[in-house]
Amino acid sequence: MDEALMSVLxxxxxxxxxxxxxxxxxxxxNPGAERLLxxxxxxxxxxxxxxxxxPSNAESAAVPVQRxxxxxxxxxxxxxxxxxxxxxADGTPLAVWWTAAPLPTAGGGDHGAxxxxxxxxxxxxxxxxxxxxxxxxxxxREQAEYDLAETTWLGELTLAMTTTLDAxxxxxxxxxxxxxxxxxxxxxxxxxxxxxxxxAAAHHTPDVLPSSPCDEPAxxxxxxxxxxxxxxxxxxxxxxxxxLAPAAGGEPDLLTLVEAEEALVLALRLHAKTFGxxxxxxxxxxxxxxxxDRVLADEVARRISLGLDNARLHAAQANIAxxxxxxxxxxxxxxxxxxxxxxxxxxxxxxxxxxDWYDAFLLDDGDLAMVIGDVTGHDIQAASRMSELRNMxxxxxxxxxxxxPGQILRRLDTAQARLTLADSxxxxxxxxxxxxxxxxxxxxxxxxxxPPLLVTADGNAHYLAGAHSMLLGLRPTIERPTTHTRLPAxxxxxxxxxxxxxxxxxxxxxxxxxxxxxxxxxxxxxxRQLCATLARTxxxxxxDITLIAARAPTRPQNS
Numbered sequence: 001m002d003e004a005l006m007s008v009l010x011x012x013x014x015x016x017x018x019x020x021x022x023x024x025x026x027x028x029x030n031p032g033a034e035r036l037l038x039x040x041x042x043x044x045x046x047x048x049x050x051x052x053x054x055p056s057n058a059e060s061a062a063v064p065v066q067r068x069x070x071x072x073x074x075x076x077x078x079x080x081x082x083x084x085x086x087x088x089a090d091g092t093p094l095a096v097w098w099t100a101a102p103l104p105t106a107g108g109g110d111h112g113a114x115x116x117x118x119x120x121x122x123x124x125x126x127x128x129x130x131x132x133x134x135x136x137x138x139x140x141r142e143q144a145e146y147d148l149a150e151t152t153w154l155g156e157l158t159l160a161m162t163t164t165l166d167a168x169x170x171x172x173x174x175x176x177x178x179x180x181x182x183x184x185x186x187x188x189x190x191x192x193x194x195x196x197x198x199x200a201a202a203h204h205t206p207d208v209l210p211s212s213p214c215d216e217p218a219x220x221x222x223x224x225x226x227x228x229x230x231x232x233x234x235x236x237x238x239x240x241x242x243x244l245a246p247a248a249g250g251e252p253d254l255l256t257l258v259e260a261e262e263a264l265v266l267a268l269r270l271h272a273k274t275f276g277x278x279x280x281x282x283x284x285x286x287x288x289x290x291x292x293d294r295v296l297a298d299e300v301a302r303r304i305s306l307g308l309d310n311a312r313l314h315a316a317q318a319n320i321a322x323x324x325x326x327x328x329x330x331x332x333x334x335x336x337x338x339x340x341x342x343x344x345x346x347x348x349x350x351x352x353x354x355x356d357w358y359d360a361f362l363l364d365d366g367d368l369a370m371v372i373g374d375v376t377g378h379d380i381q382a383a384s385r386m387s388e389l390r391n392m393x394x395x396x397x398x399x400x401x402x403x404x405p406g407q408i409l410r411r412l413d414t415a416q417a418r419l420t421l422a423d424s425x426x427x428x429x430x431x432x433x434x435x436x437x438x439x440x441x442x443x444x445x446x447x448x449x450x451p452p453l454l455v456t457a458d459g460n461a462h463y464l465a466g467a468h469s470m471l472l473g474l475r476p477t478i479e480r481p482t483t484h485t486r487l488p489a490x491x492x493x494x495x496x497x498x499x500x501x502x503x504x505x506x507x508x509x510x511x512x513x514x515x516x517x518x519x520x521x522x523x524x525x526x527x528r529q530l531c532a533t534l535a536r537t538x539x540x541x542x543x544d545i546t547l548i549a550a551r552a553p554t555r556p557q558n559s
Contacts, residue, residue: 010030011030011031013030013032014032014118015032015116015117015118016029016030016032016033016034016035016036016037016096016116016117016118017029017030017032017033017114017115017116017117018030018033018044018049018114018115019103019112019113019114019115020049020103020112020113020115021103021111021112022111022112023048024048024049024050024051025046025047025048025049026044026045026046026047026048026049027045027112028045029044029045033117036088036094036096036117036119037053037086037087037088037089037094038088038089038090038092039089043089049115052087053086053087054085054086054087055085055087055093073100073101073102073103073113076102077102078099078100078101078102079099079100080097080098080099080100081097081098082097082120083095083120084096084097084098084117084120086098086117094119094121095119095120095121095124096117096118096119096120097117097118097120097123098115098116098117098118099115099116099117100113100114100115100116101113101114102114150296153177153181154299154300154303156177157174157177157178157300157303157304158303158306158307160173160174160177161173161174161303161304161306161307161308161310166311167190167199167307167308167311167312168199168200170307170311171188171199171200171304172200174188174200174304174307175187175188175200175201175202176202178202178280178300179202179203179204180204180286182280182293182296182297182300183264183280183281183282184203184204184258184260184281184282184283184285184286185201185202185203185204185209185255185258185260185279185280185281185282186200186201186202186278186279186280186281187200187201187254187278187279187281188200188201188268188276188277188278188279188304189229189233189276189277189279190268190275190276191233191274191275191276196229196230196233196276196277198221198254199276201254203258208257208258209254209257209258220253220254221253221254221255222244222246222253222254222255222256222260223253224241224243224244225241225244225253225254225255225263225265225279228241228263228265228277229265229277229279232265232266232267232274232277233267233274233276233277235274236267237267238264238265238266238267238294238297238298239264239265240262240263240264240265240289241262241263241264241265242261242262244256244260244261244262244263244281255281258281258283259283259284260281260282260283261281261282261283261284261286262281262282262288262289263279263280263281263282264279264280264281264289264293264294264297265277265278265279266278266279266280266297266298266300266301267301268301268304268305268308269305270302270305270306270308270309271309273309275305275308275309275312276308278297278300278301278304280297329342329344329357329358329359330358330359330360330361332360332548333360333361333362333368335362335368337434337438337440337553338368338432338434338440338550338551338552338553339527339550339551339553340360340370340527340548340549340550341526341527341528341530341531341548341549341551342358342360342531342546342547342548342549343528343531343532343534343535343545343546343547343548344356344358344544344545344546345499345535345536345539345544345545345546346544347499347541347542347543347544355373355374355375355376355377355382355383355385355386355425356373356374356386356497356499356544356545356546357371357372357373357374357375357386357387357389357390357546358371358372358373358495358546358547358548359371359372359390359393359394359548360548361394361397361398363397363398363401363431364398364401365401365402366434367401367431367432367433367434368431368432368550369397369429369430369431369432370430370431370432370493370495370548370550371390371393371427371428371429371430371495371548372427372428372449372495372496372497372546372547372548373386373389373390373393373425373426373427373428373449373497374425374426374427374449374497374498374546375389375424375425376423376424376425377423385421385423385425386425388419388421389412389416389421389425389427389472392412392415392416392419392421393408393412393427393429396408396411396412396415397429404431404443404445404482405429405430405431405443405444405445405467405482406445406467406469406479406480406481406482407480407482408429408445409427409429409445409447409469409472409480410476410477410478410479410480412427412472413447413472413473413475413476413478413480414476414477416472416473416476417473417476418476423473424471424472424473424474425447425471425472425473426447426448426449426471426472426498427446427447427448427449427472428444428445428446428447428449428451428452428495429444429445429447430442430443430444430452430493430495431443431444432487432493432550438553438555439486439487439489439552440486440487440550440552441484441485441486441487442484442485442486442487442493443482443483443484443485444464444467444482444483445467445469445480445481445482445483446467446468446469447469447470447471447472447480448469448470448471448472449471449497449498450496450497450498450501450512451463451464451465451468452464452493452494452495453493453494453496453515453516453519454485454487454491454492454493454494455491455492455494455519455520455523456488456490456491457488457489457490457491457523457554459520459523460520461516461517461519461520461523462516463512463516464483464485465483466481466483467480467481467482467483468481469481487550487552488552489552489553489554489555490551490552490553490554491551491552492519492523492527492530492549492550492551492552493549493550493551493552494519494531494534494547494548494549495547495548495549496515496534496545496546496547496548497544497545497546497547498543499539499540499543499544499545499546500515500534500535500538500539500540500545500547501514501515501538502540502543503540504540504542511538514538515534515538518533518534518537518538519534522534527549527551530549531547531548531549534547535547
């Protein structure tokens with residue numbers, strides 16, 4: 001290659017380049033090396049690189065001293081370093097990358113080294129900034145994970161309060177989730193008139209506190225804690241208790257039992273209504289409450305208050321709905337020679353009135369009409385239409401007391417189609433006739449409803465087949481059959497709505513089989529108790545459950 005071109009390349013190279021002899025003296029360098037090291041042109045030649053260019057401090061981050069480099073390259077090795085330091089002419093350090101290789105001579109031997117280096121300051125700065133960004137991203141990631149965990153935990157608390165409408169049960173679930181995440185001990189006190197009661201308690205160590213305050217008498221309250229809860233319920237803000245020494249000579253109180261060192265008492269308050277107080281206590285083994293703990297505790301108290309308010313509103317609506325539903329149901333008549341009972345159980349998870357109904361009334365000829373039905377829907381409109389349909393059925397039955405049950409249901413279907421009493425409905429109309437011998441005869445017709453169940457005194461239970469036709473509201477002019485049977489002495493005739501036999505967890509056939517078995521098992525119970533037992537044992541709590549039953553006397557009674 002042309003020597004002139006080599007000289008141009010040597011001079012124009014951006015990297016620093018210098019050559020040393022076997023003593024470490026610089027014998028050649030390019031302008032890049034002079035510029036990077038701060039030497040005037042030509043002044044770097046003759047400088048001993050070992051003594052001048054390399055730091056002498058053994059604790060520095062310098063590259064290996066020059067002599068070992070020469071020793072390594074003398075063996076024909078090419079060596080390099082990524083985190084080295086050279087000294088500039090003014091004594092300041094210069095971070096470099098470097099590579100050293102043997103310096104070939106004309107005779108072919110190696111008597112020195114060629115060192116190529118580049119300024120690594122910018123790269124070091126970039127690496128530093130990258131490290132800072134990485135550290136920041138790690139901090140942000142950890143914060144995001146903490147925030148996500150906290151949000152998830154708060155969501156679990158909300159779920160604990162909303163998956164049940166039983167306030168006490170919700171509070172028991174919730175306090176178990178507060179420990180040890182936020183406190184060593186968590187207590188919820190609910191306002192009860194001018195006083196308050198401990199509704200739920202949990203400690204991070206099992207069996208220190210009773211699982212439910214109702215299971216056994218709770219320890220007495222610490223005087224300072226009792227006063228703080230009272231102040232909160234009366235309208236005060238959060239109370240911080242730091243002096244929880246046990247009362248002298250007294251029985252161990254609850255906070256002494258859990259070795260509480262400090263406590264926060266927060267109001268459970270929403271829309272100017274105070275439900276009670278949340279107490280979070282920590283022992284001396286836990287860190288004191290800080291500002292972040294207080295903010296989190298405030299959010300927990302707010303969510304508990306929302307849950308308690310929802311439970312209160314639902315309970316109030318459910319009570320109103322149940323009262324309205326029961327008001328729409330009639331009292332049973334007092335009929336000589338036969339026992340009557342009815343039972344209505346509103347859905348536990350819906351604060352609405354429904355379309356279930358039962359009815360029983362005497363006809364002019366002394367026969368007893370017994371009805372059960374269900375109007376489509378589960379709202380005020382369904383209840384209203386149920387009431388209209390029930391009253392219309394009463395009027396039609398009383399107007400023509402000698403009509404068969406099927407004929408009465410057909411007339412009811414025609415009337416409801418013209419008057420739009422209901423979109424659709426199911427019903428069983430049963431007529432009980434007492435013979436001169438005192439025995440009872442039953443005739444019935446079924447419109448899309450589960451069949452009546454007859455349970456004899458000796459334990460034979462079967463569903464009354466026949467007399468089945470489609471539900472009301474589909475074909476108003478269809479003929480509806482009537483079937484007759486005799487009620488054996490002591491037999492029970494049971495009419496019911498689908499909430500007793502249908503469920504999301506079992507088939508209708510399974511539900512009807514269970515009803516027949518349970519009715520047989522409990523046939524000896526008083527009729528009212530039998531209805532309540534069947535509703536409690538078999539019914540789906542997500543649906544209304546309605547039953548009406550008649551029981552013939554064990555021995556026919558002459559009129």
